[in-house]
Amino acid sequence: MNQLAVKQESEFLKRIRNPALFGKIMEAEDTLQFFKDGMYLGFSGFAEGHPKTVPALLADHVEKHGIGKMKFNVYTGASIGTDVDDRWAKLGMLGRRWPHQQGNAIRKAINAGEIAYGDRYLSMYAQDFGYGYYTLDNGGKIDIGIIEASCITEDGSIVPTLAVGIIAEIVERADKIIIEINSKIPSLEGLHDCVGVTLPPNKQVYNILSVKDRIGTTSIPCNPDKIVAIVESYRDPVGRPLGAPDGNSVLIANHIIDFLQFEVKQGRLPKNLLPLQSGVGSIANAVIGGLLTSPFENLNVWTEVFQDNLLDMFDSGKLDYVTTASFSLSDNGIKRLLANWEKYTSRTLLRPIQITNHAEPVRRLGLISMNTPVEFDIYAHVNSSIVNGSRLLNGVGGSGDFMRNAYLSIMHTPSTRPSQADLHGISCVVPMVTHVDHTEHDMDVLVTEQGLADLRGLSPRERALRIIDQCAHPEYKPLLQDYFHRALKECLASNSAHEPHMLHKVFKMYRNLEEKGTMKLENWD
Amino acid sequence: MNQLAVKQESEFLKRIRNPALFGKIMEAEDTLQFFKDGMYLGFSGFAEGHPKTVPALLADHVEKHGIGKMKFNVYTGASIGTDVDDRWAKLGMLGRRWPHQQGNAIRKAINAGEIAYGDRYLSMYAQDFGYGYYTLDNGGKIDIGIIEASCITEDGSIVPTLAVGIIAEIVERADKIIIEINSKIPSLEGLHDCVGVTLPPNKQVYNILSVKDRIGTTSIPCNPDKIVAIVESYRDPVGRPLGAPDGNSVLIANHIIDFLQFEVKQGRLPKNLLPLQSGVGSIANAVIGGLLTSPFENLNVWTEVFQDNLLDMFDSGKLDYVTTASFSLSDNGIKRLLANWEKYTSRTLLRPIQITNHAEPVRRLGLISMNTPVEFDIYAHVNSSIVNGSRLLNGVGGSGDFMRNAYLSIMHTPSTRPSQADLHGISCVVPMVTHVDHTEHDMDVLVTEQGLADLRGLSPRERALRIIDQCAHPEYKPLLQDYFHRALKECLASNSAHEPHMLHKVFKMYRNLEEKGTMKLENWD
Known part of the structure; x- marks a missing residue:
């Protein structure tokens, strides 16, 4: 282990409470061997709680050995830190990417047609991800899941950090799992309420009658055979700027x-x-x-x-x-x-x-x-x-x-x-x-x-x-009123006035913005 | 009671098992006194199960005494028989009408701007109707609910007929209730699984784990003070034509x-x-x-x-x-x-x-x-x-x-x-x-x-x-492919190719249909 790791070793080791897993401890650099171009990856994280160390090392690797040589399909809980998303996007490391992102670089790459990004309402996404719908081309599997964890319990369950996201679904679908123990922040054990993946017709009731009703567990069970590496990740959470009220x-x-x-x-x-x-x-x-x-x-x-x-x-x-x-x-x-x-x-x-x-x-x-x-x-x-x-x-x-x-x-x-x-x-x-x-x-x-x-x-x-x-x-009210009344008149004439529209003019305000820099259309003629 | 009523009387009376309600039995014609122009009405029914007798008499009344003199706001479970919807639409008796309809006359009136029709996903509609969201202008109330029932039980609960729709929500929101006992079809008691209206934070779990799990009751409790009339309705269900497979x-x-x-x-x-x-x-x-x-x-x-x-x-x-x-x-x-x-x-x-x-x-x-x-x-x-x-x-x-x-x-x-x-x-x-x-x-x-x-x-x-x-x-495939590739090219140029569109051309196929009778556009220029 390197200097930094040794310094933190005692806290790091304390966070792995199942000694049978000590054999999986590895330098983060050594996990690179597991990754191949085209793989399907699942990351923990929703706003925070994403893995930071292994993704950064993969980016270093690509930066060193040739941009574009490794591209992955990456699934997370929602947006994750731009330390990963933007950097990976710049390095051409993202093939498919679901669901939600917040970085300038990744957004640019998506809109340049370089990343096959997709969206679905998050709860359906999480559920369908657990069903294997997002990895059909890969036999329903995630090749490697990378999970940021607070600790691993005596029975080998994973305690998440600052978000749960879709960790249970990733664990269910993953062939291999790499766990990054983040020992820089306190262990969050006890804060989570986790549920596993069940498929219909065996799904259970979520028996929640108030905001504070617990229905699950404080950690996520994980088959130890899937865990190929446990690495230390001594990282601060990624702070986000606040939107000040105007x-x-x-x-x-x-x-x-x-x-x-x-x-x-x-x-x-x-x-x-x-x-x-x-x-x-x-x-x-x-x-x-x-x-x-x-x-x-x-x-x-x-x-x-x-x-x-x-x-x-x-x-x-x-x-x-x-x-x-x-x-x-x-x-x-x-x-x-x-x-x-x-x-x-x-x-x-x-x-x-x-x-x-x-x-x-x-x-x-x-x-x-x-x-x-x-x-x-x-x-x-x-x-x-x-x-x-x-x-x-x-x-x-x-x-x-x-x-x-x-x-x-x-x-x-x-x-x-x-x-x-x-x-x-x-x-x-x-x-x-x-x-x-x-x-x-x-x-x-x-x-x-x-x-x-x-x-x-x-x-x-x-x-x-x-x-x-x-x-x-007020500067748009007359324009919109005029649209509605003209549309109503047109649609009454064709007996289609349930929800009056003029399809041939409906996007004219956007055209005006494009051509004249403002949506203030002169008129609807 | 008239001839028909007498003929059916014994079966009709058998269907009212709470003798305290006998005093509410009335000739259907005599219920007309309760109705006033502008009222909010709730009808049982979803495809079938709607009231047939009182609505028909109201239509007769309007036909006789002047079209347009009585207009109502009518809420049902979904579409109901055209015997009511189309006839009421033709007679100008519908002000607001929610949610779903299937008649030519009502559809025409909606598209002519004569009826304020609205739509919402049915389960949210039912729930929000129970919350009073659809009758805010009327103090959250339905003035009169008209319910087709199989029978009334000993405790005064209502057993529906061929649909439950939003009966419980209507009963909850109604000032007055008129019950039409349909004695032409067998009593359907035992077939239903009904639940009442509960508002958050007191909503309950729907503890259904398979298609056949019952969670409710076979009838709908109703405050007897709300019931202003029980009338006989000796009517066949309204059959619907089948769509034959082609x-x-x-x-x-x-x-x-x-x-x-x-x-x-x-x-x-x-x-x-x-x-x-x-x-x-x-x-x-x-x-x-x-x-x-x-x-x-x-x-x-x-x-x-x-x-x-x-x-x-x-x-x-x-x-x-x-x-x-x-x-x-x-x-x-x-x-x-x-x-x-x-x-x-x-x-x-x-x-x-x-x-x-x-x-x-x-x-x-x-x-x-x-x-x-x-x-x-x-x-x-x-x-x-x-x-x-x-x-x-x-x-x-x-x-x-x-x-x-x-x-x-x-x-x-x-x-x-x-x-x-x-x-x-x-x-x-x-x-x-x-x-x-x-x-x-x-x-x-x-x-x-x-x-x-x-x-x-x-x-x-x-x-x-x-x-x-x-x-x-096949006759549209090249046209759609051409649209996609042109849109992609245009959007790549403006770095907006996530979901490529050409807004200024996007509805051209509809324009072509209107002008030339077919969506087969010559090209996208």
């Missing part, structure tokens, strides 16, 4: 808080609301900020990512319990978490996507779900993933699991975004979205800084009027 | 049976498959026909509509158990069912949409789900409800509940449909669908008579090539 975000958050208060008053929500699912970004942070100063107490959160704002909520005393799929904290947030470990984690469960995003608990618990899309249209179809019908942003992630099944499905976005030529060059309210991730049959509420449109029970034409009226930016 | 349907069915056999061979399906959900129409009938001559045995069905083909399957001995939301039989099928009542119903459960379409059992049981859309696109977005982006057909129904959550999500359609000018004037495989009901993130398999495209694990570009290759009609 003026629009605060306005949006205020609309949402007002709406929730109204719903409580109407008796449609309990006083402590229902479990909150909130996405990432500045609006999500503003909403949490708004809740901190609201009269709501004893709140619960059921979400994908535990961000810094939940530390604030715990500090405020308003937060009772959190279920999350991952920790995604800033560098400062990581420090705060580690400094007050017991306080924050004693009322937190870290679960696999298979549970956090599953329709069964989401629907039974009755989540209030809030996420930010790219754009929505006048009939309430929502685009979360692809610009201009073609260019991928980060992927659809888990938003669809929540939007479909929540008690209240809320999408929030600024009404406009700047283009290069115009501060309000892009309207986020359009006649027809260019890609649909959530349909008109999914949405309850749409919000922009202009206002909140409660769409429950409305027909498409009623929705259009309300969305334009409540959500569109 | 050549294309048989080809499609064969592709599907071959695929299922392959999946069994690969160990991804058990020998008796998994519970089958199959839509309506000629392809569904051909698939069931194919299963009858296949080696599969001990099959189970979990579906929305029990059609004649399931009688055949029971007769063949290959069918073990059925859960259905409704019976939708031909006149002959109804005769067969009644003639062999015990045989067919002893292994059948009739459940509310809240159970049949709920993500929880659908996903746990691992359904094989097969439905017919309007069209799908090269990236696997599917349109089930709206033509040309605007004109409603029947509605999205429950297909989305199944497509999202099934073990295998399969959509099947002929590759083309005829236009007036061209036998293959309409391609059902298009560059971009004009309305999305199921997204690219939902689908596993697409099938036409040309072939079957297994899309599991494929990226968008891979999907496009496979769908065009396997599913498109």
Whole structure:
């Protein structure tokens, strides 16, 4: 073992509590022998919790011995650190890559047609991955799974780190497993609630009646014969920058808080609301900020990512319990978490996507779900993933699991975004979205800084009027009203006015943006 | 009571087993006093099981006293008989109408902008209806619920007829309830498995581990104070015509049976498959026909509509158990069912949409789900409800509940449909669908008579090539290939080639159909 390893040896060895596995301990460099071009790999991780050491060594190897010589098909829980994704993308090491990413380099490579990237609602992805649907060409197998672990228990089970992701599914499908023990962060044993892979007709009930109900185990059983290497990985978590609330975000958050208060008053929500699912970004942070100063107490959160704002909520005393799929904290947030470990984690469960995003608990618990899309249209179809019908942003992630099944499905976005030529060059309210991730049959509420449109029970034409009226930016309102009324007139003439559209003109605002740098079309002629 | 009533009186009275309710017995005509223009009404029914007598009398009343004088907002389980929907539509009696319909007259009125019709995936609709989301303008209330019942039990509970639909939700939300006892058909007591309305955070587990697991009651509790009238309704069920399998349907069915056999061979399906959900129409009938001559045995069905083909399957001995939301039989099928009542119903459960379409059992049981859309696109977005982006057909129904959550999500359609000018004037495989009901993130398999495209694990570009290759009609294949390659080239140039599209040309095939009577575009320039 090298210097660094020796230095940490005692902690590292302490983390392997099954002595029968000592024989699998290996220098990380020595695992390179297992990898071959074209292999299917599964990585632990969802925001954090991904393997860092072996992937970095593989990248070093490729950098040294020739770019493009090794390409892999990589499956993770969701996006992982750009330390791996972006570096691998730059080195041409990614063939297929599922589901979700956040790096500039990997995004560029996907949109350049170099990586076969795919998306599916995360809970279905996790389940179908366990069924072998993503590795059909490889006999349903993952060749090598690389798992970042806190420790290995006496019975050889794996205790994850800052996310569970799809570790159980990878372990089920993998021929070989490499475990990276991350001894730089404390062991997270006890924080997780893991379930295995069962196929129908033998699937079990997820008997969760509240955010804090445990149904699984604190570690993931693993056949020791599959483990080919255990390596030390002495690495800090990858911190993520926070989206600071801006003026629009605060306005949006205020609309949402007002709406929730109204719903409580109407008796449609309990006083402590229902479990909150909130996405990432500045609006999500503003909403949490708004809740901190609201009269709501004893709140619960059921979400994908535990961000810094939940530390604030715990500090405020308003937060009772959190279920999350991952920790995604800033560098400062990581420090705060580690400094007050017991306080924050004693009322937190870290679960696999298979549970956090599953329709069964989401629907039974009755989540209030809030996420930010790219754009929505006048009939309430929502685009979360692809610009201009073609260019991928980060992927659809888990938003669809929540939007479909929540008690209240809320999408929030600024009404406009700047283009290069115009501060309000892009309207986020359009006649027809260019890609649909959530349909008109999914949405309850749409919000922009202009206002909140409660769409429950409305027909498409009623929705259009309300969305334009409540959500569109004043500079686009007349244009969208004109579209709707012209479309209505045209469609009435052809007896097809259920959801009026003019297909031959529907994407003209995008064309105008391309040609003139703004969606402010002169007219619809 | 009138002549007819007297004739049936003894059977009718036998069906009301709680004597305290005798005082609510009324001539159907006398219920008209309860109705006022603008009211919110809830009807039992899903395919069948809708009230027939009071709605007919209301229509008579309007016909006599002035069309347009009474307009109602009507909520049902799904489509109901055209005896009510079409007649009410013609008489201008429908203001709002949710969710699903099948009549020519009602469809015409919806597309003429006269009826505010709306759609949502049925299980979410049922749940949200119970929460009061569809009647927010009316204080969350239904003014009058009209329920067709087999009988009323000793404790005043309602036993439904040939569908459960959303009766429990209507009973929960209704101020007043009128019960139509249909004494023409046998009492169906014992056939149903009903659950009530519970709001989060108090929702319960649906503890269903197999198609035949009961979790509820055989009748629906009802506060007797809400019941304002019990009337006799001596009516035959409304038979529905069958879609006879044609050549294309048989080809499609064969592709599907071959695929299922392959999946069994690969160990991804058990020998008796998994519970089958199959839509309506000629392809569904051909698939069931194919299963009858296949080696599969001990099959189970979990579906929305029990059609004649399931009688055949029971007769063949290959069918073990059925859960259905409704019976939708031909006149002959109804005769067969009644003639062999015990045989067919002893292994059948009739459940509310809240159970049949709920993500929880659908996903746990691992359904094989097969439905017919309007069209799908090269990236696997599917349109089930709206033509040309605007004109409603029947509605999205429950297909989305199944497509999202099934073990295998399969959509099947002929590759083309005829236009007036061209036998293959309409391609059902298009560059971009004009309305999305199921997204690219939902689908596993697409099938036409040309072939079957297994899309599991494929990226968008891979999907496009496979769908065009396997599913498109030969007369459209070059056109679609050309679209894809041009779009790819264009999008590579702008670094947006994740899911290549040319927005400014994407609907040209529809324009061509409108102008030249066929989607056979000369070129994409």
